Amino acid sequence: MSRVGLLVLLPVVLLLAAVPAAAPGGHYLPAAGDNFHYFEAWSLGAGEGNYSGYTEYSYVNGTVGVTAIAANGTDAANYSNTDTWGNVTGAFYAWASSGTFTFSAATFRYVDGTDNQTGYDGAPVWFYMNNSLPVGATFTLLGTSCTVVSTDQPYSDPSISGGNVLTIETVGNGSFARDDIYGAFDATYTWTSFFDPATGYIVGYSYIEHDVNGPNGFTISDTLRVTATTYPLTAAPGSSASSGGSSLSEGLLVALVVIVVVVIIVIVAILAARSRRTRLPQHSYGGAPAFGPAPPPMGAPPSVHLTPSGEPAVQQIVIRETVKVPCRYCGTLIDSTATVCPNCGAPRT
Numbered sequence: 001m002s003r004v005g006l007l008v009l010l011p012v013v014l015l016l017a018a019v020p021a022a023a024p025g026g027h028y029l030p031a032a033g034d035n036f037h038y039f040e041a042w043s044l045g046a047g048e049g050n051y052s053g054y055t056e057y058s059y060v061n062g063t064v065g066v067t068a069i070a071a072n073g074t075d076a077a078n079y080s081n082t083d084t085w086g087n088v089t090g091a092f093y094a095w096a097s098s099g100t101f102t103f104s105a106a107t108f109r110y111v112d113g114t115d116n117q118t119g120y121d122g123a124p125v126w127f128y129m130n131n132s133l134p135v136g137a138t139f140t141l142l143g144t145s146c147t148v149v150s151t152d153q154p155y156s157d158p159s160i161s162g163g164n165v166l167t168i169e170t171v172g173n174g175s176f177a178r179d180d181i182y183g184a185f186d187a188t189y190t191w192t193s194f195f196d197p198a199t200g201y202i203v204g205y206s207y208i209e210h211d212v213n214g215p216n217g218f219t220i221s222d223t224l225r226v227t228a229t230t231y232p233l234t235a236a237p238g239s240s241a242s243s244g245g246s247s248l249s250e251g252l253l254v255a256l257v258v259i260v261v262v263v264i265i266v267i268v269a270i271l272a273a274r275s276r277r278t279r280l281p282q283h284s285y286g287g288a289p290a291f292g293p294a295p296p297p298m299g300a301p302p303s304v305h306l307t308p309s310g311e312p313a314v315q316q317i318v319i320r321e322t323v324k325v326p327c328r329y330c331g332t333l334i335d336s337t338a339t340v341c342p343n344c345g346a347p348r349t
Helices: 248-275
Strands: 035-048 056-069 074-087 092-104 110-112 138-141 144-156 164-180 183-195 202-213 216-229 324-326 333-335
Touching: 138 164, 144 183, 164 202, 183 216
Parallel strands: none
Antiparallel strands: 035 056, 035 216, 056 074, 074 092, 092 110, 138 144, 144 164, 164 183, 183 202, 202 216, 324 333
16 A cells, blocks of 8 residues: 655655666666655663663654655665653653765665764665565675565554565674773674565664673663655555555545644644753664763663761760659659669668
8 A cells, every 4th residue: 555754745646656666786776755754662671780770762753765866876865853762760852853865776875974873974774775685695784784584574564454564574683892871881783674675665673782791781672663655565465455556545545644644743743842952863773872962861870878988887876764753752853773862862762
């Protein structure tokens, strides 16, 4: 079933999918107007040692779109993201980022700039691959070597009524030494990604990272899925979704639904923008999250010391109360431990 990007309302006629263009080598060539919207959820948890009980989270609503195609095969594109971040202490930040960049449909690499991927200038892009690669072929996403494990893997897509879409499934593994705001850790990760077999564009991914340093450690989970595209995804066999575009009546229905969703999103975004002032920069992929001008998130919670460093422990002081009784001769109140009355000199007993 054809779908429309949430941030760009296209005429209804564009809901009828065109036949994807292919390069001489067989892979899809991006076209001006290609656009996808995605939702990403990032979390840090399962802490041990110093990180026991500590958690972080981040949510991203993002869009990547191709705006123009140059004669040399370099594609101009833009990106736009709205992000939120928080942790178990109640700290919370919200920010937005946008910009332009170029990438090559021949090398699958960033050419000039990135979609806010810190440290990945010139690296292979994360959102587009050679869709003609067979099972067993290897390629690179950002800094991770990946292998094609399936070219017809069903992938659950909640935006398609009644079914799944077919995808190219790829898996990459890696390790690195983390030494940043979180501390020094040995990190290992697995990155499983799913791409549209007709275009090579990203459909979704799951990234799991484990960081360990002796008794201390934590786990990072990062999941992403597209929520709208300007091109049709391929319905899996048995799915009620159409793999070749919708009829005009279906397109009109989809357009109406998208318009309602966009209106709701715009209203929510306006209300959220009024209540959010602090900013953090965009997330990064493949380990080592990057933080920018605003304060970075907290690391492990500090140890609690009941006695201040350098000061002696507080000594316990006990105050004892003595019972007083009246003198049997003169009535003066005297200590119960006294042997004689201090007033008349008579014995207490």
